[in-house]
Amino acid sequence: MNSYITMSDAPSSPFLRKITLLSSMGVMMDGYTLTVFSYALLYLINVMSLKSYEISIMGISSISGVLIGSFISGYIADIYGRRFIYVYDLFLVSIFIFLTGFATNYINFSILELIVGFGIGADYPVSSSIQAEFSPAKSRGKFMFFNIFSFSIGSLIFLGLAVPLVLFTGVNAWRYMYMIGAIFPILVLYSRKKIPESPYWIQHKYGNKAGEEMKDKFEALTGYHIEKLPEISPGKTRLGDIFHGKYGIYIIFISIAWFSYDIVSYGIWTYSPLIFSTEITSYYADLYIVFTGMAESIPVVIGFLIAIYYVDRIGRRFLLIAGFLGSFVVLLIFFFVNQYMVVGLLMTFSAFGLVHFFHNVGPSPITYTYPVEIFPTRIRGTAMGFATSVSRFGSILAVFSFPIIDSLYGLKAIIIFFAAFEFIGLAVTLKYAPETKGKALR
Numbered sequence: 001m002n003s004y005i006t007m008s009d010a011p012s013s014p015f016l017r018k019i020t021l022l023s024s025m026g027v028m029m030d031g032y033t034l035t036v037f038s039y040a041l042l043y044l045i046n047v048m049s050l051k052s053y054e055i056s057i058m059g060i061s062s063i064s065g066v067l068i069g070s071f072i073s074g075y076i077a078d079i080y081g082r083r084f085i086y087v088y089d090l091f092l093v094s095i096f097i098f099l100t101g102f103a104t105n106y107i108n109f110s111i112l113e114l115i116v117g118f119g120i121g122a123d124y125p126v127s128s129s130i131q132a133e134f135s136p137a138k139s140r141g142k143f144m145f146f147n148i149f150s151f152s153i154g155s156l157i158f159l160g161l162a163v164p165l166v167l168f169t170g171v172n173a174w175r176y177m178y179m180i181g182a183i184f185p186i187l188v189l190y191s192r193k194k195i196p197e198s199p200y201w202i203q204h205k206y207g208n209k210a211g212e213e214m215k216d217k218f219e220a221l222t223g224y225h226i227e228k229l230p231e232i233s234p235g236k237t238r239l240g241d242i243f244h245g246k247y248g249i250y251i252i253f254i255s256i257a258w259f260s261y262d263i264v265s266y267g268i269w270t271y272s273p274l275i276f277s278t279e280i281t282s283y284y285a286d287l288y289i290v291f292t293g294m295a296e297s298i299p300v301v302i303g304f305l306i307a308i309y310y311v312d313r314i315g316r317r318f319l320l321i322a323g324f325l326g327s328f329v330v331l332l333i334f335f336f337v338n339q340y341m342v343v344g345l346l347m348t349f350s351a352f353g354l355v356h357f358f359h360n361v362g363p364s365p366i367t368y369t370y371p372v373e374i375f376p377t378r379i380r381g382t383a384m385g386f387a388t389s390v391s392r393f394g395s396i397l398a399v400f401s402f403p404i405i406d407s408l409y410g411l412k413a414i415i416i417f418f419a420a421f422e423f424i425g426l427a428v429t430l431k432y433a434p435e436t437k438g439k440a441l442r
Helices: 014-023 025-047 052-080 083-100 106-134 137-168 170-180 183-192 199-206 208-222 239-243 245-277 285-314 316-340 345-361 363-374 377-409 411-432
Strands: none
Touching (some): 014 025, 014 106, 025 052, 025 106, 025 245, 083 106, 083 170, 106 199, 106 363, 106 377, 137 285, 137 363, 199 208, 245 345, 245 411, 316 363, 316 411, 345 363, 363 377, 377 411
């Protein structure tokens, strides 16, 4: 049996890969839910005779649920443990995303999606904390990055399912898009029940004796011998602690960075199918839009692969700076091109694709990873829940503001609006972002 000093020094194992797969499911459903709405909207506008404000309400419903669910569950997970929420939150998602397929108007649609979002939001701080607390320090970045990459996997799964639905189910395609989404959370519920409570949280809550018992369980699950317990930051779980001292600076930094990223990311992902639909005139327009979405995911995958390869080699800070800077430059160039020529589908697609690429090199995975690495066990879930909630304010602002700005001032104004927030994210990163590469959790 190989011996290691602490759990964070132990290498990867089949047990860790199982946790990574199970912990990624909530994020995957977030990607699925956002993407399904973007394409279902092409049908819903006519089926429900939607007004612009009704579209906005529907668009922010699941995002608002994520905002509420993440804030509440993060704090609860720090007080009562990760496992209970981890096991049951996706059950809520499965039930209500299935019921969304039976919605008849924007009101009941929005209520159902609010509850779906609540379940997804509840999973964010819990799954990320469990993932971080079981991951090796030297390769924690790549496991956390795979977790958030599941957002794009959820999007791609939907796009793959959308092709036959668009071809064969006609105007009801959007209903099946939601109903099928209920299958994926159900698949992992039983396996999640077998995952033990976080050893970090157990040691923090009940002391070293309980920590030793969890260490023994970890050894049995992985086959590794662990010499001693990790050093856990002492103290009680208090919501206000995430705003005290250096943690106050860190929570402001990560909240602003994640907020800025989500404004741009959610704005593009939510409405790009509608933008592309105005450029595509064909009997098979809906199908072409789906394929365009698939193509739009190519730079996402490339960006993530680069990030996963380099995160534990060169660190988090450099990648976050590169991501915000690259996105800012792309949007600025696209804005000035718009000033002097008419842009078509190819140019718009290319600009958005490059933004996706740079986002997934840095802001997308790192804003998700930072909170659970920076903050100690006693407030890790609380900090992650708070940062996730703030980020969703950015998502809501994007979903609401995009159609309004577009109708009043056009695409050029949206581009410069997005570029401004890329710059804000870059500025706070340069000023406040720490480096957490290879550092043990506390």
